Amino acid sequence: QVQLQESGPGLVKPSQTLSLTCTVSGGSITSYYWSWIRQPPGKGLEWIGYIYSSGGTNYHPSLKSRVTISIDTSKNQFSLQLSSVTAADTAIYYCARERAYRFDCWGQGTLVTVSS
Amino acid sequence: EIVLTQSPGTLSLSPGERATLSCRASQSVSSTYLAWYQQKPGQAPRLLIYGASSRATGIPDRFSGSGSGTDFTLTISRLEPEDFAVYYCQLYGSSPLFSFGQGTKLEIK
Numbered sequence: 001q002v003q004l005q006e007s008g009p010g011l012v013k014p015s016q017t018l019s020l021t022c023t024v025s026g027g028s029i030t031s032y033y034w035s036w037i038r039q040p041p042g043k044g045l046e047w048i049g050y051i052y053s054s055g056g057t058n059y060h061p062s063l064k065s066r067v068t069i070s071i072d073t074s075k076n077q078f079s080l081q082l083s084s085v086t087a088a089d090t091a092i093y094y095c096a097r098e099r100a101y102r103f104d105c106w107g108q109g110t111l112v113t114v115s116s
Numbered sequence: 117e118i119v120l121t122q123s124p125g126t127l128s129l130s131p132g133e134r135a136t137l138s139c140r141a142s143q144s145v146s147s148t149y150l151a152w153y154q155q156k157p158g159q160a161p162r163l164l165i166y167g168a169s170s171r172a173t174g175i176p177d178r179f180s181g182s183g184s185g186t187d188f189t190l191t192i193s194r195l196e197p198e199d200f201a202v203y204y205c206q207l208y209g210s211s212p213l214f215s216f217g218q219g220t221k222l223e224i225k
Contacts, residue, residue, distance in 0.1 A: 035214070044204065044216055044217075044218045044219050045161065045204055045206075045216040045219075046216070047212055047213070047214035047215065047216070050213070050214075058213050060212040060213075061211055061212055062212075094160055094161075096160075098214075100166070101148065101149045101151070101166070101208035101209075102151040102163055102166040102172075102206065102208070103151075103153075103161070103163060103206070104163050104166075104172065106160035106161060106162075107160065108159075108160055109160050
């Protein structure tokens with residue numbers, strides 16, 4: 001049973017870079033697409049972007065200039081960096097596995113607050 | 117950009133009743149690319165339906181999906197207490213590559 005676990009700082013200052021890592025256990029990170037999805041408190045879901053195990057990426061157009069997703073297959077981890085954050089980036093951040101156009105496995109989520 | 121609009125925003129029903137949730141796309145889409153999720157408070161979303169009508173692993177058969185073109189429906193045949201949650205539809209394709217509806221909250225009447 002594949003499990004995903006997000007980790008990283010829960011508080012980031014405005015204008016700084018948000019950095020999160022997702023660790024995949026119980027299965028290989030290879031041959032799948034891995035996404036980051038966020039949810040502002042009390043609001044809906046927003047897809048941020050994905051990375052394939054070979055390193056190819058695709059990002060949400062509205063975030064593309066600030067987002068970098070990377071992968072370390074040797075550690076079974078992938079990571080999110082979101083630069084120049086503002087209060088609008090405060091959200092629960094989920095990592096998820098995408099398979100055949102749907103997200104079939106999710107991490108529990110981690111709340112990141114942007115505040116000075 | 118294809119926009120997904122879910123209705124109603126909130127649905128108030130009693131256990132044992134039938135729930136019908138709608139997801140409408142702003143233009144015609146392939147049913148292959150339409151999925152539904154359930155999210156309970158404090159939890160990550162859980163995949164219920166993919167390909168518009170296929171149940172994900174372990175999902176009870178009281179959950180069913182249907183539709184094509186621009187109109188898709190999630191039906192819960194007989195509501196159990198654990199079914200009260202927020203439901204999202206999700207689409208693959210267009211730009212952004214993945215998008216979600218705004219959600220329908222299913223609450224106990």
